[in-house]
Amino acid sequence: MRIRITNVLLMPGVTNEAHIPFIPDAEVLVDGSRIAYAGPKAGAPAFEADEVIDGYGMLAMPGLCNMHTHTPMTLLRSIGSDLTLDRWLNEAIFPVEKHLTDEAVRAGSDLGIMEMLRFGTTSFNDMYMHMDMEAEAVRDSGMRALLGHGVVDFDESCADLAPNIALIEKWNHAADDRIRISLAPHSEGATTEKVLLKIREAAETYHVPIHIHVSETRLDYDGSLNRRGLTPPQYLEKLGLTAHPVLAAHCVWMTDEDIELFARRGVTVLHNPMSNLKLASGIAPIAKMLKAGCRITLGTDGVASNNNLNLWEEIKLMPMLQKGNTLDPTVVSPAQTIAAATSAGAKAMGYEDLGQLKPGYLADLILLDLSGAHMCPCNDLESNLVYSAQGSDVALTMVNGKVLYRNGVYTTLVPRLVLERARKQAGSLLERAAQAAK
Amino acid sequence: MRIRITNVLLMPGVTNEAHIPFIPDAEVLVDGSRIAYAGPKAGAPAFEADEVIDGYGMLAMPGLCNMHTHTPMTLLRSIGSDLTLDRWLNEAIFPVEKHLTDEAVRAGSDLGIMEMLRFGTTSFNDMYMHMDMEAEAVRDSGMRALLGHGVVDFDESCADLAPNIALIEKWNHAADDRIRISLAPHSEGATTEKVLLKIREAAETYHVPIHIHVSETRLDYDGSLNRRGLTPPQYLEKLGLTAHPVLAAHCVWMTDEDIELFARRGVTVLHNPMSNLKLASGIAPIAKMLKAGCRITLGTDGVASNNNLNLWEEIKLMPMLQKGNTLDPTVVSPAQTIAAATSAGAKAMGYEDLGQLKPGYLADLILLDLSGAHMCPCNDLESNLVYSAQGSDVALTMVNGKVLYRNGVYTTLVPRLVLERARKQAGSLLERAAQAAK
Numbered sequence: 001m002r003i004r005i006t007n008v009l010l011m012p013g014v015t016n017e018a019h020i021p022f023i024p025d026a027e028v029l030v031d032g033s034r035i036a037y038a039g040p041k042a043g044a045p046a047f048e049a050d051e052v053i054d055g056y057g058m059l060a061m062p063g064l065c066n067m068h069t070h071t072p073m074t075l076l077r078s079i080g081s082d083l084t085l086d087r088w089l090n091e092a093i094f095p096v097e098k099h100l101t102d103e104a105v106r107a108g109s110d111l112g113i114m115e116m117l118r119f120g121t122t123s124f125n126d127m128y129m130h131m132d133m134e135a136e137a138v139r140d141s142g143m144r145a146l147l148g149h150g151v152v153d154f155d156e157s158c159a160d161l162a163p164n165i166a167l168i169e170k171w172n173h174a175a176d177d178r179i180r181i182s183l184a185p186h187s188e189g190a191t192t193e194k195v196l197l198k199i200r201e202a203a204e205t206y207h208v209p210i211h212i213h214v215s216e217t218r219l220d221y222d223g224s225l226n227r228r229g230l231t232p233p234q235y236l237e238k239l240g241l242t243a244h245p246v247l248a249a250h251c252v253w254m255t256d257e258d259i260e261l262f263a264r265r266g267v268t269v270l271h272n273p274m275s276n277l278k279l280a281s282g283i284a285p286i287a288k289m290l291k292a293g294c295r296i297t298l299g300t301d302g303v304a305s306n307n308n309l310n311l312w313e314e315i316k317l318m319p320m321l322q323k324g325n326t327l328d329p330t331v332v333s334p335a336q337t338i339a340a341a342t343s344a345g346a347k348a349m350g351y352e353d354l355g356q357l358k359p360g361y362l363a364d365l366i367l368l369d370l371s372g373a374h375m376c377p378c379n380d381l382e383s384n385l386v387y388s389a390q391g392s393d394v395a396l397t398m399v400n401g402k403v404l405y406r407n408g409v410y411t412t413l414v415p416r417l418v419l420e421r422a423r424k425q426a427g428s429l430l431e432r433a434a435q436a437a438k
Numbered sequence: 439m440r441i442r443i444t445n446v447l448l449m450p451g452v453t454n455e456a457h458i459p460f461i462p463d464a465e466v467l468v469d470g471s472r473i474a475y476a477g478p479k480a481g482a483p484a485f486e487a488d489e490v491i492d493g494y495g496m497l498a499m500p501g502l503c504n505m506h507t508h509t510p511m512t513l514l515r516s517i518g519s520d521l522t523l524d525r526w527l528n529e530a531i532f533p534v535e536k537h538l539t540d541e542a543v544r545a546g547s548d549l550g551i552m553e554m555l556r557f558g559t560t561s562f563n564d565m566y567m568h569m570d571m572e573a574e575a576v577r578d579s580g581m582r583a584l585l586g587h588g589v590v591d592f593d594e595s596c597a598d599l600a601p602n603i604a605l606i607e608k609w610n611h612a613a614d615d616r617i618r619i620s621l622a623p624h625s626e627g628a629t630t631e632k633v634l635l636k637i638r639e640a641a642e643t644y645h646v647p648i649h650i651h652v653s654e655t656r657l658d659y660d661g662s663l664n665r666r667g668l669t670p671p672q673y674l675e676k677l678g679l680t681a682h683p684v685l686a687a688h689c690v691w692m693t694d695e696d697i698e699l700f701a702r703r704g705v706t707v708l709h710n711p712m713s714n715l716k717l718a719s720g721i722a723p724i725a726k727m728l729k730a731g732c733r734i735t736l737g738t739d740g741v742a743s744n745n746n747l748n749l750w751e752e753i754k755l756m757p758m759l760q761k762g763n764t765l766d767p768t769v770v771s772p773a774q775t776i777a778a779a780t781s782a783g784a785k786a787m788g789y790e791d792l793g794q795l796k797p798g799y800l801a802d803l804i805l806l807d808l809s810g811a812h813m814c815p816c817n818d819l820e821s822n823l824v825y826s827a828q829g830s831d832v833a834l835t836m837v838n839g840k841v842l843y844r845n846g847v848y849t850t851l852v853p854r855l856v857l858e859r860a861r862k863q864a865g866s867l868l869e870r871a872a873q874a875a876k
Contacts, residue, residue, distance in 0.1 A: 077814070078821035082761075082768055115811035218765070277762030278825070307825040308812040313754070323520075324715030327656070330520055373553035374746040376515070376857050377864040383516035387716070387745040392830030419814050426815040 008055025013356025063122025065345025068299030072108030107425035109137035119391035148184025216250035275301030446493025451794025501560025503783025506737030510546030545863035547575035557829035586622025654688035713739030
């Protein structure tokens with residue numbers, strides 16, 4: 001399929017921290033799964049298109065990367081709100097997750113993918129269970145994802161990593177390379193040293209990244225100090241994990257040494273500002289991490305601690321929270337924010353040719369409708385994009401050169417059926433959990 | 439006009455801090471400007487309707503009150519982003535505001551009202567200049583507003599309050615009582631004692647509330663201590679202003695004594711969490727104020743420090759920020775949040791019959807479409823409403839019994855013309871400012 005998007009305002013991608021570039025009256029040419037051209041209309045090459053999309057009044061930009069989520073948890077949306085983290089996990093989340101089935105995970109995955117596509121997310125990084133089901137949902141929907149089977153291992157019972165290796169062998173680079181696999185130890189506190197060393201070994205053997213929760217809460221930080229005499233980042237360094245690509249979710253409780261270590265090692269920080277507020281974990285020192293040269297990306301976390309998958313909310317919240325918390329309005333630029341939501345995430349997922357609209361790059365892009373009252377007037381497009389735009393402004397979402405969402409219409413999902421199945425599976429999941437609690 | 443909204447999920451209004459009530463399969467009957475009935479369909483009285491609105495799959499709830507904004511500043515959207523407050527005011531905002539005209543204020547007011555209606559705001563509390571123009575915009579659009587002419591008075595030159603009194607005499611209770619007028623001294627720092635005493639007198643004479651910025655920044659707080667030996671709340675108390683209804687915007691830098699004073703005096707706090715982050719003013723101690731019994735309401739502030747008028751963003755941010763900042767996820771309930779955005783605001787505007795959907799109350803309401811993927815499943819409607827909903831879910835906005843917005847269509851505004859005029863007026867305003875700067 002060859003698609004021409006014409007008469008569009010183009011944001012080809014963020015390449016520095018100071019400014020977001022825009023090109024008016026541009027054209028994007030998509031040939032199969034890749035960008036053939038993205039630039040001024042006047043300079044576009046001859047191109048026989050199967051479909052022409054009029055982008056008048058819209059912004060074409062790289063699709064968003066939701067870099068930390070647990071997609072099937074959409075079925076648990078709004079469960080356990082306003083509880084302490086301990087009660088949220090032990091009374092609300094864990095008792096239900098014990099009763100997950102393949103069917104529930106498939107239904108939750110489809111629902112999450114449907115929501116992400118609507119709000120302009122074109123790829124996501126996930127850690128959960130029943131991952132064959134989630135991989136099938138990604139394959140069938142046309143989405144792009146980095147998937148990891150979560151390893152929770154208090155007693156070395158998971159130390160053979162069998163489900164992780166099986167997932168890699170079956171799915172890594174599958175579905176036209178839209179699916180990639182990570183190794184996903186839950187956290188310092190929820191895994192044994194033995195399993196982390198096995199994971200380091202597997203990361204080396206299979207060349208896959210490691211996705212792990214790091215210093216999400218004060219308790220994580222203090223616990224690691226008590227157990228190991230080391231902060232979680234220091235512990236990962238000691239075990240040699242940081243010699244491999246590490247995607248570290250949260251990083252709320254970080255010492256200056258932790259930040260310096262992650263910057264030096266090129267660890268990618270997966271920042272989830274909304275979830276960190278909702279679970280009262282705190283406010284990650286993102287302004288400081290950016291200054292130190294850390295790689296910052298953005299995520300929603302699972303919907304049970306958010307409670308949606310609209311990455312535009314995180315885009316606005318990331319700079320706002322840093323300004324308010326440091327009492328310095330100049331920290332965290334729009335360019336740094338959009339980079340975190342697009343190019344930095346794409347790179348952390350292991351793609352060298354994703355996250356920007358450049359010839360040869362994978363065609364993951366969105367069209368943003370700029371015509372709303374809330375985007376008028378356009379005195380400063382960068383500011384409007386980061387501080388005024390709504391997830392609902394997304395008019396079109398394309399992954400791998402294929403339009404998956406456009407003006408309320410999905411091409412690979414049937415919304416009525418996705419919603420119906422999700423409601424049904426959520427209902428029976430909660431019922432099983434309630435029965436078991438009796 | 440008699441309207442029946444049927445087959446709807448009803449949220450009649452928040453009356454306690456613990457829970458938001460919901461009534462399934464309900465009906466709302468609107469007779470002229472007032473609610474005739476709101477309750478179970480089964481109990482609805484006989485009612486001859488001119489129009490029937492099918493509310494299937496939607497939530498009918500009180501319209502939102504945006505309790506602190508400067509609506510005409512929509513023309514300055516995104517100007518001066520990411521600057522320190524001092525530079526933002528002195529380099530970006532003041533030099534432009536000097537060149538405001540009646541035409542600009544009218545254009546900005548229409549644009550702001552258009553945006554607010556789209557996101558479900560049915561009334562707002564404003565302080566600005568050229569207020570005749572804003573009042574005309576409110577009159578013509580069908581909106582409801584409390585309007586105040588801002589008094590900035592460093593040298594007692596405004597001490598006769600002539601524009602304020604003229605505004606009261608011309609507009610208070612005008613347009614079917616949709617327009618009410620306040621007295622709006624800017625702040626402790628930007629007004630003289632003489633003018634504040636005159637304002638107290640006028641508040642008594644005309645029975646209108648006082649709208650004022652209080653302790654927005656650390657500088658406001660320190661400045662007041664230096665100038666008066668009193669915090670801004672103590673100074674208002676000393677001058678006797680707190681004996682009248684006071685609407686105090688921001689209240690970020692508050693001592694425990696200030697909080698106790700405002701609770702005891704029934705001062706209404708106008709909380710603007712997004713603006714306070716963006717301008718790096720800080721995080722208002724809302725959880726503490728709620729505990730102390732303060733009246734809390736929500737606002738967006740002007741769009742130049744937000745940068746939109748979508749109150750749903752403040753609805754999500756208010757509880758989130760308090761949880762994250764206090765490290766206690768149990769503070770600020772969904773009910774407290776929705777009360778702040780609806781009933782508490784209506785009351786603070788001086789209406790005893792607004793902010794809930796009850797027989798005899800004014801018919802300011804919205805329909806919220808619950809069918810989006812981001813609202814599914816509905817395990818907890820209170821949580822979905824506060825943490826998952828989007829401003830774009832608003833399907834219908836009614837003020838004073840009249841539908842002003844429905845599924846993208848406005849009944850009193852012509853969007854194309856509003857946007858065109860706003861762009862034009864913003865352009866010439868900025869050009870005048872640039873010319874003058876040369």
